[in-house]
Amino acid sequence: MRKGIIDRFEGDFAVVEFNGETEDILRSELPAEAKIGDTLIFEEDSVTIDKADTTKRKNEIQNLMDEVFEE
Template structure:
C-alpha cells in the first residue's frame, strides 16, 4: 500500500491513499518522512519511498517550470 503525506496534525500524519485521506498515528510513520513524500507501508510502519518521492518531485518541478514558461511568453 502506498500513499502521499498530506500534512502533520498534532499526534497524526495525514496520508492520502487511493484518493482518500487517513489519519495515521505519528509513531506508525518513520521519522524522516516529510510532507509531499510518497510512503509505503512496511511491517506496519509507513516509510519513505525514496525513488517514487524523487520521481514525483521531478514531475512537479517539470509542471511548475512549464507553468512559469507559459506565463513569460
C-alpha cells in the same frame, strides 16, 4: 502492501492520501524522517519511505511548475 502520500501533519497525526482518500495515521508510526510529500509504503509490520517514487513525483511537479511559470 499499499502506498500513500503524506499530505500534511495535524498535531500527532499525518494525513496520508491513499487513492484520493485520506486517512489519519499517528506520526509515531511513521519513520522519523518522513515529511510532507513523501511516498510511504505500508506493509504488514513496517512503514518505509519510497525514496525513488518521492523523487520522481517531486521532479514531475517541478517540471509542471516550470512549464506554468515559463517566461
